[in-house]
Amino acid sequence: MGVNPRRDSGAAAADPVQRRRMLAWLSSVGLFGSAVLSAFSNFVFIKPRATYGTPQRFSIGKPDDYPAGTRIAMEARRICVVREGDKIAAISTTCTHLGCIVGLSETGFACPCHGSRFDTDGHVTGGPAPRALPWYQVTLAPNGEIEVDKDAEVEPGSYLSV
Numbered sequence: 001m002g003v004n005p006r007r008d009s010g011a012a013a014a015d016p017v018q019r020r021r022m023l024a025w026l027s028s029v030g031l032f033g034s035a036v037l038s039a040f041s042n043f044v045f046i047k048p049r050a051t052y053g054t055p056q057r058f059s060i061g062k063p064d065d066y067p068a069g070t071r072i073a074m075e076a077r078r079i080c081v082v083r084e085g086d087k088i089a090a091i092s093t094t095c096t097h098l099g100c101i102v103g104l105s106e107t108g109f110a111c112p113c114h115g116s117r118f119d120t121d122g123h124v125t126g127g128p129a130p131r132a133l134p135w136y137q138v139t140l141a142p143n144g145e146i147e148v149d150k151d152a153e154v155e156p157g158s159y160l161s162v
């Protein structure tokens, strides 16, 4: 006398409590899964993927790249690297009048837009510029490279000894 399979399946199908529990569990899993997916997609949507502007802290190479007595303008970075003996500094080349890039001149810096002039330390010597060119913080990274931080202005004449 074996078990009648028709009778067993009929008994399970007839148990409405077990079927309701199974449906409730499946619904819960579906709701939870969709909530997690929704939260993840909202997070991905809100989190910005773009970077705005160029980094303000960057490396400009080793101190040996700048022989003593050099003034090297880096137009893309808008700075001028000044090396005097064993000291190094970075001066902004963005004109304090309306933001043009100043060029190097024999007496310091000259703005091609409206004629502002600055001495070698960035102090205004002529033209409409309202204030001196800022100096930026220069540090030596652990790998021996010079780092400039354009978010950190320092007093004019603040050199890094290298």
Ligand code: FES
Binding pocket: 095, 096, 097, 098, 099, 100, 111, 112, 113, 114, 115, 116, 127, 128, 129
């Ligand atoms: S932007 Fe340099 S003088 Fe006007």
